[in-house]
Amino acid sequence: MSEVPAGSRPAVTPVRVVVALCLIAPFVAMLWVGSYAKTDPAFAGIPFFYWYQMLWVLISTVLTMVAFQLWQRDQRERRAQREQYAATRREQEQEGVSL
Secondary structure, eight states: OOOTTTTOOOSSHHHHHHHHHHHHHHHHHHHHHGTOOOOOSSSBBBBBBHHHHHHHHHHHHHHHHHHHHHHHHHHHHHHHHHHHHHHHHHHHHHHHHOO
């Protein structure tokens, strides 16, 4: 059975919560049709219903990029932590064998 490092990070971290919120926000905004099912205010002659959805295409792109960057950073930190733990374990095992 594999041992879990004493200082290991939990599966749910604040960074992962922010990632989830960034990915869920566009779905909630688009599924809540009652919030944008109207024609006013118009923007450049385009009814609110249409330009609101197009705005969310841009917002979704930005939120997805932010989520991806946060996820990549979190994965790098976790990988570094695992490698550090493995190196420490190897050193401890080598010291135990040499004694």
